[in-house]
Amino acid sequence: DKSITNLKNLNLFSNVKMQMQIVPNSKNNTLDLNWVVSENRNSEFKLKGNFQGKDLLGEISLNINNFSLLNCFHPNNLKIIPYGDNQKVLLDFTIGKKLKKYNFSFIHPNLTDSSSIKFNCFYKNELTKEDINFRNLENNENYKINKFKSTIELNKKINENNNLLFNINYINKNKIYKDKTLSFSEKSKIYKDWNSQLIFNHNSISPDIIFPNKGGYVNINSFLEFPKSLNKLKTNKFEYFKFQMKSFLYKKIFKKLISKIGYEFGVLHNSNKNDDFKQFYMGGTSFQKENLNQTNFIPLRGYYEPNKLYGVISPKKGGSFYEKILTELRYLIVEKNSFKLWLLNFFEAGNIFDSYKNFNPFQLKRSIGTGI
Structure with missing residues (x-):
C-alpha cells in the first residue's frame, strides 16, 4: 500500500x-x-488577456510535466511532446504595446537520486515614463528598459535535513532613450552582473515551523559577484563578496516552555565604495524598500528601522561586518488545531561595523522585551 x-x-x-x-x-x-x-501526460496550456492601464496584454502559458529531453533525440519517440522522465518545461509569454516578457524554465528534478538541476531564461522589454520630462522631449514616454536574466541552479539533497544549493546568474539591464528624432537609438547600460551563490541549509526543526519545540536551523550563504569587464578582472578578482551564517536551536525545557538560541554573523567586501546599496543595515523589524537592499537587512527589535539618510544603528553608508545574538523563552498558552498562541520573552544584541578595524564582537546594541 x-x-x-x-x-x-x-x-x-x-x-x-x-x-x-x-x-x-x-x-x-x-x-x-x-x-x-x-x-x-499532464501538460497545461493557457491563453488569456487583460489590461494594464490602457495597454491590452496577451498572455500565453505552456506547462509541460513528465517531459523527456532524451526522448527528443530518440528515433522511436519522435512525438510533438516527448514524455517519460519527470522533467518540467515552463513557457510564459506576455505581449502588449508597452510591455513584452518572455520566460523559459527547464527543471530536471531527478538528475541523480538526490540532486536536481534548473535552467531559467527571462527577457523583458518595457516602455516606461520618466517622472520628469527627460531631455525636454515633448513625448514623456521617452525610454525603454531591456532586461535579460539567465540562471543555472544545482540542488543537492545530502540527507533528510541537509541541503546544498549552487547557482550561477547573469543579468543585463539597460535603458534605450529616444533621440531628437524620437526614435530609440541612444543606449545607456545601467546594470550588468555575473554572480554565483552557494547555500547550505540544515533544518531539523519539529514538529512544525509555527511553534517548534526541538531541533535546529543553520543557513550558510556565500555570494560572489564577478567583475563586469575583463579589464577589471586583472586588478580585482571579484567585484563583491558576501558571507552570512544564521543558526537557531530550539529546546523544550518542560511541557509548554520552549527556549530558542540564535547567532548570526556576516561579512562582505564591496569594491565599489560608492555603492552603499549592497552594504549591511540593521534595526527594527520592518523593511523599507525605497532605501535598502532587502537581502542585507538585519532586524533588531527595540530600535528604529535603518535609513541611509541618518543611519540609526547602522553607519550612514552601511556596514561590512555584523554580529547578532538572540535568546527567547516561549510559553504556549493556547493550542487548537493549527491555531497557537504563546507568551514570548526575548533578549537580542547586535551591531554593525563599517570596517574590520572597528569590528568588536562585544560592542553590541542590546534590547529586551515581552509580548504575545
Whole structure:
C-alpha cells in the first residue's frame, strides 16, 4: 500500500490500478515485482488577456510535466511532446504595446537520486515614463528598459535535513532613450552582473515551523559577484563578496516552555565604495524598500528601522561586518488545531561595523522585551 501511495503522489501515472507481475528468480530465491503502469501526460496550456492601464496584454502559458529531453533525440519517440522522465518545461509569454516578457524554465528534478538541476531564461522589454520630462522631449514616454536574466541552479539533497544549493546568474539591464528624432537609438547600460551563490541549509526543526519545540536551523550563504569587464578582472578578482551564517536551536525545557538560541554573523567586501546599496543595515523589524537592499537587512527589535539618510544603528553608508545574538523563552498558552498562541520573552544584541578595524564582537546594541 505504501508503494502504491508513493507512486500516486508522483502524479506521473494515469493508471493507478496497477497489475502486479511476479517474476521468480531461482538463483537467489527472490521475486522481482514488475508494476505495469501508464504514464500521465499532464501538460497545461493557457491563453488569456487583460489590461494594464490602457495597454491590452496577451498572455500565453505552456506547462509541460513528465517531459523527456532524451526522448527528443530518440528515433522511436519522435512525438510533438516527448514524455517519460519527470522533467518540467515552463513557457510564459506576455505581449502588449508597452510591455513584452518572455520566460523559459527547464527543471530536471531527478538528475541523480538526490540532486536536481534548473535552467531559467527571462527577457523583458518595457516602455516606461520618466517622472520628469527627460531631455525636454515633448513625448514623456521617452525610454525603454531591456532586461535579460539567465540562471543555472544545482540542488543537492545530502540527507533528510541537509541541503546544498549552487547557482550561477547573469543579468543585463539597460535603458534605450529616444533621440531628437524620437526614435530609440541612444543606449545607456545601467546594470550588468555575473554572480554565483552557494547555500547550505540544515533544518531539523519539529514538529512544525509555527511553534517548534526541538531541533535546529543553520543557513550558510556565500555570494560572489564577478567583475563586469575583463579589464577589471586583472586588478580585482571579484567585484563583491558576501558571507552570512544564521543558526537557531530550539529546546523544550518542560511541557509548554520552549527556549530558542540564535547567532548570526556576516561579512562582505564591496569594491565599489560608492555603492552603499549592497552594504549591511540593521534595526527594527520592518523593511523599507525605497532605501535598502532587502537581502542585507538585519532586524533588531527595540530600535528604529535603518535609513541611509541618518543611519540609526547602522553607519550612514552601511556596514561590512555584523554580529547578532538572540535568546527567547516561549510559553504556549493556547493550542487548537493549527491555531497557537504563546507568551514570548526575548533578549537580542547586535551591531554593525563599517570596517574590520572597528569590528568588536562585544560592542553590541542590546534590547529586551515581552509580548504575545
